Amino acid sequence: VCPTKALERDANGIVQVRKDKCTSCLMCVGFCPSASMLFNGAKQTEPFKCISCGICAKACPTGALELLTTPESK
Template sequence: MKLLKTYAEKCVRCGACMAACAKAYFKEEDPELSRIRVSDVGNMPNLNVCNQCGACIEVCPTQALERDKNGVVQLRKDKCTSCMMCVGYCPTASMFFNAKKQSQPFKCIACGLCAKACPTGALEIIG
């Protein structure tokens, strides 16, 4: 299974990963449009990203979420009704939504752009 592995101990909270992700998918460097979120939890950064667990697949009433050949959970926009069941159910809070930019939820698809942008190696695509 392909996924994005995080190393919080290497993260310097620079935001390069969020900027690269948002720029690639929304053409803006707005962290609220990123599929990865970096925040502070105590003295350590929290890198919140989809771990491809698939829990969202089970709750989607229209079967708009499915695994691709690499094991990555993908959203089929043609089937999504924007009910937000996946956003509410995600056990890692890694399914995001931004009503100003898109009517459907979005999540990490392990594309690796954030890992390439990270100057410290805090992110890595594995699988």
């Protein structure tokens, strides 16, 4: 979905917002199927709601989201 390939993800990770690339377009909020992306003046994630699908990262036009692998998920 992302035309600029700005988002990345690993198969077993959580989403991290890269604030240096975020333009507050809210594409991630609109595409997130588990409502784990929030915007209240600043983008935030709710890791416990995140299902690690990577849809938000694919939707981001600037690559501001990254799905990171955690030690617990390996």
